[in-house]
Amino acid sequence: MTPADPRRWAVVLGASSGVGAAIARDLAVEGGYDVFAVHRGNWPDGAAEVEAAVTAAGRRCVFWTADAGSAEAAAEGVARLRAVAGAQSVGFFVHSLASACVGRLAIGEDPLHPRQLTRTFDRMAHSFVYWAQGLHQGGLLAPGGRLLGLSNLMTDEVVRGAAAIAATKAALEMYVRHLALELGPLGHRVNLLKFGFVPTAAAQRTFPAEAFERLQTVMQRGTPAGRLCTPDEVARFVTFLASPGAEWFNGATIDFTGAESQSFFDQLVYAGR
Template sequence: MLKSLEGSWCLVLGASSGIGRAVALGLADEGVHVAGVHFDTAARAEEVEELVEDIRGRGVEAHFFNANAAAKATRARLVPELAALTGATGGIRILVHSLAFGTLVPFTPRAGWDRHLTARQMEMTLDVMAHSLVYWTQDLLAANLLRTGSKVYAMTSAGTSQHLPSYGAVSAAKSALESHVRQLAGELAPRGIAVNALRAGTTVTPALRRIPEHAGYVERAAENNPHGRLTRPEDVADAVALLSRTESSWLTGNTIGVDGAELHAAAGAWG
């Protein structure tokens, strides 16, 4: 049975830009209060404050925290604050993991590149983009903030099965993230909590623009999408809202494509 999300709370990790930003705004339109964690310099402070005011202007609460979401100290500090905000009204209904910070260099020496991947960079990329999902879920669960009916979403990509010269560490992180989703889904099923990965199609975000080869990749993706356009952050936000309206945890442990059939179309021709 579908139900209204109005009055519930979401926690968006990576809330200030790209897909995380769109999800925060989209859920606010559904009447969901928004807690957001982002990691930005002072140069973006005004832009983030405008986003917070935009969310509040939709009639909901918005509390943003500028902190490293992958740090243990951040979780230790914020989980009690989240409990105070949300604990009396059902906890965190929707957790969205949209952290896109990783090293973009080849594994091995390569012409045109002045460096290659180090062990520290690999570990950081996996920790931020994959393992932090597990740690946040553990801490929120321990604080009784994830309850029956809660939904957990992790943002993955087609990079798990595609090759780009600079994308190796991120590809490994996204593969680990999907594995973590399957494991968490199995462990949280008895509690009635659903965990899924959302595989957005090619979406022009600040994270995508940081990929050195992004221009050619974007061009090919646009040609391959039968909708005649790329995926937009709002497409993913719509999917999060739609999937979150049910109390059921039966749809869980999946990697769900939100790509307008882009990946299916890549092998064929569309006119």
């Protein structure tokens, strides 16, 4: 893969664990990007591994420990980024935050509280806009700079307890389409990558332990490839999305699910036979 312009930085929100960590590594190692990485500090070993991989690839790695999910955080993050990277330096931005509240909407003893819904929307959807605003208005986006959100199958399937996740992913999809329309004429690209189940910390938090085990089996069986997708596979494709060959993607929800949810009906009817 052609290395990025040496002045180009990738910003990865949620870079210390799961998919975001794999993306940060791959964008540096294969894509040639310097990395500005944000997390809250819950996975210090993961952050250290990312930093080691990025620096071993000869790229710069700057970690900022903060809750990235608010307009104030986006403003501060952009200011910090400008200090280390300078104007027009960001070639690629990835929003890989996972901190949604899980719970039913109306039934049970503890339905989702308005504060939980607001927090989930801020972190999982609105913050994509806040960072896009900050990067664009702050003059940080490099010519042809690209923004990427990450989505899942929750917008297709109705899974108990996952309403807030599903709703924020639906909102994210609309934000992506509108930002693509606004920023496209300036040469920028904004897309959403939708992939299937990857067993990460966030995926584990979303389901009770026993359901999580069952889910892995169901998803594995339901995927025509017969296995689950890995963070590294997602990361490799993200690095492609940051490359010149992906220039024409804009406002797209890109299906990288491996047809994971397309055969649930078949599974029901034939029970895996």
